[in-house]
């Protein structure tokens with residue numbers, strides 16, 4: 001099996017991302033032209049057949065999501081491209097925007113046409129403000145060439161794209177919070193129902209998709225889905241852009257076919273562990289993902305195989321940690337992150353994170369009480385079940401997986417943690 005492939009990333013380095021003429025010279029906008037000759041149902045069927053799972057983290061089936069969005073009544077709908085990319089150890093959306101902004105716009109136009117939307121919004125994280133000029137130019141050039149605006153390519157379909165920047169909060173990557181942010185409100189999630197597919201931005205039916213999801217849709221329409229599903233496994237077809245980081249020799253973004261083992265990702269693609277140290281554990285899907293020990297490094301990177309060992313693809317982050325790091329110190333760094341990013345709206349997350357940090361701090365110092373471990377686990381489960389949004393629900397994935405895979409690191413030996 002090929003270790004890296006080039007389907008979603010096929011245009012990287014092949015054209016000047018500042019120029020639509022350069023994009024057109026390599027066949028750009030083939031996907032939009034093709035989509036406009038198809039019906040909404042035909043595009044949805046294609047997305048379903050390709051089993052494109054959303055790449056923002058929740059892995060929701062894109063064909064299903066588009067089908068639901070298309071069936072919501074409404075003459076004025078919205079498509080949002082989620083370019084918040086706030087998950088730690090995740091930088092693949094940035095790579096797509098930097099290298100292939102026009103394909104992202106194609107994905108948005110196709111999504112808009114499919115679900116019947118008139119307006120698209122890109123929500124770009126504040127830390128990527130240097131990419132604003134690139135996107136502003138791509139939008140303006142696409143409009144000048146008739147790929148955006150009124151009556152696109154004479155099809156009768158009209159669509160505009162607007163660019164918004166966040167202010168740098170992780171929780172604003174959550175769909176309803178992102179919408180509050182665009183509307184100028186503070187970044188806190190909305191209660192559901194109503195669901196944003198029916199009542200989202202400015203109370204309009206809204207579809208939210210990740211950057212990579214939209215880029216895949218455009219690539220699949222450019223080439224047909226057979227080229228895409230030729231990669232991967234039966235249950236996890238296709239490819240995924242991963243963000244490989246941490247104690248690895250060759251960090252970066254790589255497009256991989258589903259089905260490689262984590263060992264192949266770390267050693268063959270990443271060149272192995274920095275300074276040839278020993279692998280201790282890895283974390284998949286960013287800070288909200290779980291950690292896995294070196295003993296399961298031969299697990300294939302597919303939705304189904306990772307699920308069996310309690311891991312998820314999530315945002316596609318692969319963080320490698322070597323044997324110089326204590327698990328409890330890593331857990332503390334994640335805990336600090338979630339306390340900083342909790343919006344404070346609900347008690348389980350606001351208070352739970354703080355109480356767990358107090359316990360984790362005692363473990364770090366080797367000064368824990370006999371019931372601390374049990375209490376931390378109980379709080380973590382309460383958070384997972386009772387928090388108001390996905391941030392609080394997943395904040396304890398690291399702690400719980402650390403306790404599961406490294407119970408010995410939570411034992412006291414001689415008054416201090418080993």
Ligand SMILES: Cc1cc2nc3c(=O)[nH]c(=O)nc-3n(C[C@H](O)[C@H](O)[C@H](O)COP(=O)(O)O)c2cc1C
Nearest residue numbers: 054055056082084085086173174175209210213390
């Ligand atoms: C706290 C939190 C942060 C999130 N951050 C992002 C993000 O930065 N980018 C993203 O695409 N999705 C993020 N998501 C997931 C989105 O809510 C949503 O599921 C996703 O944008 C849908 O797109 P998809 O179906 O294409 O994956 C986040 C979710 C939560 C709960």
Ligand code: SF4
Nearest residue numbers: 344345346349389392
């Ligand atoms: S779980 Fe609650 S406190 Fe935490 S970010 Fe979501 S709404 Fe805010």
